[in-house]
Amino acid sequence: MGKDRMSPFLKQCFVTAAVGSNIIGHGCVIGYPAILLPQLLVPNSQIPMSKTAASWLASVLGVTQLLGSFITPPIMERFGRRIAHLAVTMPVLIGWFITMMATSYEPLLIGRILQGLSIGMLSPLRSILIGEYASPKNRGAFLTTVSLTQAFGILFVHVLGSILSWQQTALVCVFFSFFSLIMTIYSPESPSWLVARGRYDECREVFHWLRGEEENAELEEMIHARMVFEKAKQEQKLGRKPNRMKTAMATIQKREFYKPIIIMIHAYVMVQFAGGTTMAAYSTTIITLIMGPNVNPHFWMIFLDTQRFISNTIAVFLINKIKRRTMMFLTGGLCVLSQLAIASYTYLKQEGLLTYDAVWIPALLINLQFFTVATGMLPLPNVIGGEVFPLEYRSIGGSISLATMSASFFLVLKTFLGLVESVGIHGTYCIYAGLLTYCLLVISIYLPETKGKTLQQIEDEFRGRPLAPREIEERMVFQSCPVLTYKRNMSARRLSTPILH
Secondary structure (H helix, E strand, C coil): CCCCCCCHHHHHHHHHHHHHHHHHHHHHHHHCHHHHHHHHCCCCCCCCCCHHHHHHHHHHHHHHHHHHCCCHHHHHHHCCHHHHHHHHHHHHHHHHHHHHHCCCHHHHHHHHHHHHHHHHHHCCCHHHHHHHHCCHHHHHHHHHHHHHHHHHHHHHHHHHHCCCCHHHHHHHHHHHHHHHHHHHHCCCCCHHHHHHCCCHHHHHHHHHHHHCCCCHHHHHHHHHHHHHHHHHHHHCCCCCCCCHHHHHHHHHCCHHHHHHHHHHHHHHHHHHHCCHHHHHHHHHHHHHHHHCCCCCHHHHHHHHHHHHHHHHHHHHHHHHHCCHHHHHHHHHHHHHHHHHHHHHHHHHHHCCCCCCCCCHHHHHHHHHHHHHHHHHHCHHHHHHHHHHCCHHHHHHHHHHHHHHHHHHHHHHHHHHHHHHHHHHHHHHHHHHHHHHHHHHHHHHHHCCCCCCCCHHHHHHHHHCCCCCHHHHHHHHHHHHCHHHHHHHHHHHHCCCCCCCC
């Protein structure tokens, strides 16, 4: 890791690109059913299957990504971030190869299961990797690439699948994960993990390779904090162990704990039923049902994916300018209205009650819905999730959020085709609009304005009062403990919120 002509910024771009390439591949996995299923659900297809079987191919990711999210943490803590990232890449590579060689339904399902495991394994790792490799001045920009690269992956697979077969599409998509594997092999280990293992010389070498010589203060502070942590840990006397059950019950009853949990459960359910998830997996089916059989569904699928990518980029700037509650209820309200308008349009068209009809009407409604999803419904819960949980509850809060998101992802994709078959596209959108309205109502009750506030101010607002003198004293004691202070600081540095679809 000697001197070379690459600047620290370019080196940080390289290690971030290794993560981003994997995320693009995962975006391809998420959008792949929109290419695969229409080709297999036609009469006399190469692999005949029912709509129920097809829905499993789309929705099984929700189950396996939840399982995968529990695999990575012990790997990255024991063996390092780099080994964990290499482990993440293997299932998706194998999944793509099984998919492209499949001649029956079972291999396709196995391939999707492995790909879902890979997505879940990367979820707790991707933001940690970027956060620990990147300089503080670049970290925010690099972290925004998580949602943008995933959106690009969905767009790419839909464009590619419009001109190639599902096997050829799988063959091309596998290269994103393969490139990530190669770049990860040539990437260094995380300095934060090296310092946590007491490998201070290696940490300094990697840190200087990534950051140059200008950020030595952060390096020495990190090493010093770890040394103090280790010394305090050795000197800490064993006291009376607290009753875990009582501690857990006391935590659950705290308003600053359960209110954020309620908010994020409803926010992530809202994300999945807003329409972005179903459109990623069933694009051509939805476009045909809403716009009619005479339109080119592949053209509109690519058009909407492009709009989503642009809207995600716009959202980065809007979220920094507009208050959280204002943007949540503005985009949420527009999303509900657009879904009700789509339901009304499709019902009236089905019943022959439209006095005027043109393709621009459903196109406008779908674009309005997609704009609200990409600018507010999708990115906002991830932003809010990083603000509403106090640091000491962020780990469990993130786990519950990820579990809720995976479960609702599975539910919406598993039930979509069945709902359309039983109540029609108009009935399905009415149900989704009802769920969104309910979620927005709950969020309006519990969510305070978080923009521009510190975590402590947000916590006090959830509690309904400032910290009492005794609580302040306990918190000062808590913060003065080197062991706990070190853990809190590392938790803050490695903040990661799941971002899906």
